[in-house]
Amino acid sequence: MTRAGDSDDLAPTEGLPARAGAAPAGDDGGGGSLANGTRMGRYRIDALLGRGGMGEVYRAEQLEPVRRTVALKLMNARRLDARHLAYFEVERQMLAHMKHPAIAQVYDAGATPEGFPFFAMEFIEGSPLTTYCEQHRLGLQARLELFARVCEGVQHAHQKGVIHRDLKPGNILVTEVDGRPVPKIIDFGIATAASRSLAAGEHAGEFERAGTPDYMSPEQAGLEPGLEVDTRSDVYSLGVLLYELLAGRRPGVGADTSRVVHTGTGTTVPPPSAQIETLAPGNAEARADQLGLSRPRLRRLLRDELDWVVLKAMRRDRTERYASAAALADELRRFLDDRPLLAVPASRGYTARKWLRRHRLGFAAASAVALAVLVGFGLSLYGLRQANAARAVAEEQRALAEQRSAELERVAAFQQSMLAGIDLPGMGATLAAGLREQIERDAPDLAPTLEPLLSASSPTDLARRLIDRDLLANALVAIERDFADRPDLAADLRESVARVQLELAVFDKAVEVAREVADYRERALGPGDPATLHARHIQASALSSTGDYQGALDLIVKLRADAAGLDELDPVRLEIEMAWHLALALVGEREQALELQRALATRLTEALGSGDPLAMKATNNLGISLARRGEMTEARAVFEDLYSRRVAALGAEHEDTLGTMSNLAVLRAMGRDHESALELHRSLVEVQTRRLGREHPTTLSERGNYANTLNAVGESAAAEAEWRAVLAGRQRILGGDARDTLRAKLNLAAVIARDGERFPEALALEEEVIEGRTRLLGPRHPDTVFILTNHGMTLYRAGRPAEAAAVLADAAPLALEVLGERNPQAISAVQIHGMALLAMGRAEAALVPLRQAMALRGGADGGDDLEVTPSAAATARALRRLGRAAEAQALEERYLAPLLAKPADARDDREAHVLELIAEQTALERR
Structure with a gap:
């Protein structure tokens, strides 16, 4: 990545960059920095990128289980005590929960053998937000669309309980995927430092005031005594960023201070339009041209609308700012859609002008008719005035209703984030750490026997059972009790429970909860509403996971009819279409499914691009069907290409990437490329065990694939032991008649049959599988x-x-x-x-x-x-x-x-x- 324009970083902060760039001037890598080439666990240090108050950041190469370049953030060189390690765990959980296309992904976290904590994060090849927009001469619309996606990323962090506290161009990098700009927010260092301080009950003011002054809210800068930083501080910083994207400068740089407006209690900031007027002769025209507009049109758009948006975001009184980053993003989308802005003072003239812009073609036709019937002009004008007045009243009522609805939705969103944010591996690790701590404190003589027991068990599986029995069951009771008068919010919360049940492999319960949600939404919203379709899709997925393939297919066929009114490229409709293809294959209609999948993958790749998530998902499904049909060469080519694309677009440990990696490993094994297949299988078992636990269905599937490859290279004893463990796990988790349980029996039989003396045992197992599959x-x-x-x-x-x-x-x-x-x-x-x-x-x-x-x-x-x-x-x-x-x-x-x-x-x-x-x-x- 090139880091042009370091002037974006106006002052040192306590955050650490996750991007490329030279080390600070005068830093030769000394002062405790790690030398290039140093190994730190699975990472090799390549170069020092920067140093801040909390530690250092390096570009590093991850060597296993996959090779990739990462940004490695190493905290201050001191060993942490037990209390600070607990804070660090809070920080790790906070960052790991943020999974959004506009936020740099956290891959790994831990501590060095010496006790120094570190994060491994996505290494971003991109340019600062303002630099990218200027260098690529993005027009006004493109800038606002890009900035709205940044706001959505900030909103995601807020929903996870994280306030960034240092939003500035250098911490928002823009890279390109398939030729389209994609923003990535980095450096949550100050946010997590403050979270640790608050978790300890300490004063967090020093962290709140850390940041970059030119982008800092008054309360964060300490200008509002007694006010602690909340999410609206990030809204203020976003306002400054938007100002700079529009005017080309930060507020006040080169401004005529006589032309200012009030933004709250005593603070004055010139609006972007006034800032542009201070430019040297000819530069204002150049700025308008940079934004793809004439100077008069730019002046009109700023003064009439966008000045109001920027100044509302930057109000000194935070109660007067946008309530959230999502509200700011919505405002910008109103502008892009030619709808009235909430920041602009309401007037009938303004509302009418926006209405006319949205309906200019219809209005032109209406004008022609009006000219033809001149005699009725007076009456038409009167009617128009009355209609505009009624619309203004309706707009005010709608805005109030939207505000109240947004408040209720935030309550539901908070509850949903608590459910969706459950981190099974983290809970399992915490349980194991707690056991170690208790044994070391209360029975140290038993400590040597604990690690073998923990290795043979799975704390993550225990966490899964506790979540199902204690958390989800209680959540459903609480939803029934506390949201009886708001069935719409109750349905949203129940849907979140159903999704978690699917993740936990509690499929029977997920079927019932999703059905309740879908039935309510069908009554309230209709069968074709996207919310109804979402819930039915979850119900169908859960049905299929229980083994009721025909029931899932019947439901999806109904869903296709219900979704027919959506656009052909609507994500909900496409997800249902792909679910239909998979359901056809599961009931045995594989040829039909294959042809449908081939056509869909081709259509989506052409329409959306090869890097689009839905296009990649359709391609993955096609590869699976090709392999089942015996088209191994074509299937392997599909997965080799798709695997590299998904790693680049989603990261190596995204669940979609891991699914493609699994398919590729199987095909390599079938092509007798056993060494490469074994390497992939080992990595998959390690990653999925860490993510999901040893007996999660996905982990069991990867362990089975690994066992098959072991059997293929002649390691029959190891393969048999692994398949017996997989079979026992599937019988406990899924039941004896489940499809995957029967498959485990079949594979175990294949391993046993390699021993010429054990054919009767293998044949008996095969007969059990024949009986079970024929019956089911x-x-x-x-x-x-x-x-x-x-x-x-x-x-x-x-x-x-x-x-x-x-x-x-x-x-x-x-x-x-x-x-x-x-x-x-x-x-x-x-x-x-x-x-x-x-x-x-x-x-x-x-x-x-x-x-x-x-x-x-x-x-x-x-x-x-x-x-x-x-x-x-x-x-x-x-x-x-x-x-x-x-x-x-x-x-x-x-x-x-x-x-x-x-x-x-x-x-x-x-x-x-x-x-x-x-x-x-x-x-x-x-x-």
Whole structure:
């Protein structure tokens, strides 16, 4: 990142930058700074970026579990005692809860072995807000749209209980994603320092006064004795920033002090329009041109509207400022939409002018009609005046209603943030730390035995059960009791509970709570209202998670009809469309789902750009369906590309990025890229265990994938132990008949079957899976068909070819129909059917499926010869048994001879694997 224009940082603060830039002048890296190349845990120091009152910030390279550049903030070089470590935990939780596109993400936090706390944050490649706008010559509308997104980021921090206290251009960096500017707010150092002080019951004034004077509110600067800083102080700083974006200067710089207006009790600030008038001759025209306007139009827009917005945000009396950053953002969007501004004094003329701007085309047509009927002009004018007066009254009433509604919504938003902000890993870590502290204090002789017990348990899982039993259950009771007279707010709060229940994998409860919310909203708002659709979507997701796939599909089909009135690119409608595709796949309609997903991913990428979150989600779903259909090469290409895009756009530990990482790891393993797959799987298990706990369904899924890859590289004992643990966890969490529980049984059977002495145990497990899937999903569901073919193959490997042939005679054709002719499992079922017939001595009958397997793998049609070779070798063996040596020799010369001609040390892993497979097949036929 280039940090042009350090003049944005007018005075040192106690915050630490999370951006690139040189170290302070005269700083050669001494004075206790870490040397470049120093290792600190999983991080390597690259360069010192800056130093403040609270410590230092470095550019560092994170080396594991993923490699990325981070901004590493190291607190003052002193060991913290237990009390300060508790404050640091408050600070870590506060920053971790802020997840917003306009706020730099916190990746990690902890303490060095010496006890020095640190944060690892998103490293921003961008320019300060004002520098970016000036260098890119952003017009007025583009600046206001960008600034509104900054306000929304500040509002998110406020909802999480964080006041920034040092908003200035240098702490709001602008980077570009797909060519569009994206703001990132950094440096919450002062905010968190104050939070620690307040948590200790100490005086926080020193932190409140820390900051940058030119952007500081009067109460933060100490000009209003007795007033502590609240969120409106950040609103004041945003007002100064907006002033600078409009006028090109901060308030008062080069101003004529005779042209000022009052902003409260005694403080005067020239409005932006007056500031521009102080510019040298020709510079005012240049400023207007910079904003994409003529000078008269810029003067009119500022004096009539935007001056009022800036000065309201900067009132000395904070009760007269905008109540929140969100209110300031809403005001700017009113301006962009040509709606009346709340800051501008109400008048019928102003309201009429705004109305006419919004309806200029309709008004032009009305004027033409009025000219044609001149005789009625007097009456029309009178009617217009009456209508304007009525509209003015309606606007005032609407503004009052909006204010009251906003107050109630803030109450609900606070409650929702408390629920949505639950940090399971943090709670689990706190529980573990509490246990250590009690043991060390009360029974120090037991301390050596505690760590093994904590390692074998999962404090995060305990936290999950406590939240479900004590917090959520009590929350629902309180909502019923305290919000009975406000069912709209009660519904909002219940929806938050349902979302948390989904995260905690309490699916049955989530279904019921979401249904209650959706039923109320459907009665109050209608079935097509976005709020109703949101709640129904949660209900459908919970239904699917319980295994009721048909029930989820039926509900989503209704939702599609209800959402038909929304725009085609409306996020709610698109989420429902993607849920429909997934539901179709889950009930077995995979071909239809794949074609729909391909079309949607293409459409969204073209319409929204490849970096759009919805476009990436549609692409991820497409990759999953391609893999299930057997299009492994295309699926892997999709996920390789998508993984890098999601890391860049969302960060390496965003849940969407981790999902793509998981899919990519599986495909690498299926492509025999085992070393790379194992590395990804290990990282995923570590991250998800830390985030969610060892027995969260997502973590169990990653542990299962890791076990499969261990099994593929021959570490069967480790794979079996892991699958047994995963199966036990799924039985406890999801139940014995759950889809994922049955899948765990199937994978455990596959591991056991590698041991030739344990086929009866593996076959018994497979029979349990067949019974469960047939009963729950039906005989033609893809998952049922998969296990049937798998069972036939295991019977063949167990030396029971007649039973294998009987199963595969029906299962192999069904697999081609249901799974698709490109699916590896379906093709293998066809080939094993032929080999079972050959092992029974029925060579003539065996030729039909063996030749079919060759054709499906592309034999003699330009396909991958190495892929076809095992089928060709089996077909040649059948031909020799029938005395057709010439045909057999032709196949062997085409496919097998080139492979055998290579020296053993010249064969690659894939070639060696094919020869091992052929040897295994030959040995099985001779048993």
